Amino acid sequence: MFNRKQQRGIFVLLILLVISFAVYAYAVTRPLEKLVVEDVSVFQSQIDSLKLVASQKRNKIYPFNPNYITDYRGYALGLSEEELARLHRFRESDKWINSKQDFQKVTGVTDQWLDSISPYFKFPEWVTNPKKQKTFVPFKDRKVVAKDINSASQDELKAVYGIGPALSGRIIKEREFLNGFIHIKQVRGVYGLTDSTMIQVKKHFYVTKPKGFQKMALNTATRDELLTIPYFNDYLVDQLIKQRTLRDGFANWDKVVLTSRFPEEKLELIQLYLTLD
Structure with missing residues (x-):
């Protein structure tokens, strides 16, 4: 009932099915590896050591300005809600704490707390060393x-x-x-x-002009003299001399700016060096 091509296809399909069943049977019947429990006490000691270092780092206190204690920072330092509230009300009145005595007077903290935390207080240098500060004078x-x-x-x-x-x-x-x-x-x-x-x-x-400085006459200046003008180059000087000859001298600056590649935006600066008289 099947032609030769269909027969080959059925044969290949049967082979694939046989292979699939063989792989499945091998996987099901393969013996499982035994679970080996190793001693992890060495790793546990390393983990405990890292936890200890992290705990110490978290609890370490760095120098800080007591004028900027946030709610979270105050909680971490052991301040009560009432002490924090007194500090915030004092700062909201645009006043500053400049010593540990001021801090205790404002917040009402105990002497024990102040003795343990105040060594970390860091006030600006203009508070601790006012003599070193220079008076700022506006420009x-x-x-x-x-x-x-x-x-x-x-x-x-x-x-x-x-x-x-x-x-x-x-x-x-x-x-x-x-x-x-x-x-x-x-x-x-x-x-x-x-x-x-x-x-x-x-x-x-x-600005003091150089001694003996005089403007140069554009209509009579030589090529070398014109090249001393800082805004001129060889091409522009040649074009100026050419136009000056054709026009029998420049009558006004409007004619000068018509010269090829003349930097008209620098005319005011060029006129510091040149005159048409």
Whole structure:
């Protein structure tokens, strides 16, 4: 009734069934391994040792400021609910505890509790050593002695509110690029310097132009002279000379900014060095 392909399939199925029954019979009749009970007393002693260390660590008291005792911390230290309530009411009135005597007076703890816990009290240094503390003077109230920013060190720059190590370094780098500032407005172009910080800079520093400094005439300056302008490069100088020749001189700055690749955003700074007269 079955063709040859079906007969092969039935034969394979029968073989798989025989194998399955054989595996099952072996698994059922296989003898079980005997349970061996080993001595675990060594491991138990290690576990007990770890529990003891954890218990000691949990009960260890670290130095703390008694002004900030929470309910849980107070419970762990052995304070009663009434003593904690007195402490919280005292702190809510915006008052501070500055000694162990103050703590006992406020909370009413016993001498025995105070003697055992007070050695862990840790008060701020301005309480324990008031002579070491320097009176803080706000920046706005500090006396300002202005100096030339071209001779200011990095530490003197960092003393200005708003100027950190990175910003002071960029100011010095810009100063070196310009061979010295000739106007305080050039400092504002330093990356990261905000308007509010610039106000502080103007309070602390001024700029003294180099002796004998004079503006250069753009319409008559040579190529080498124009290359001394810190905001110019070879390409821009060549283009300026080319446009100057074509226009028979620049009549106004509107014509100058039309020059190819002219940094119009720096026109105000460029005008510190150049004149059209």
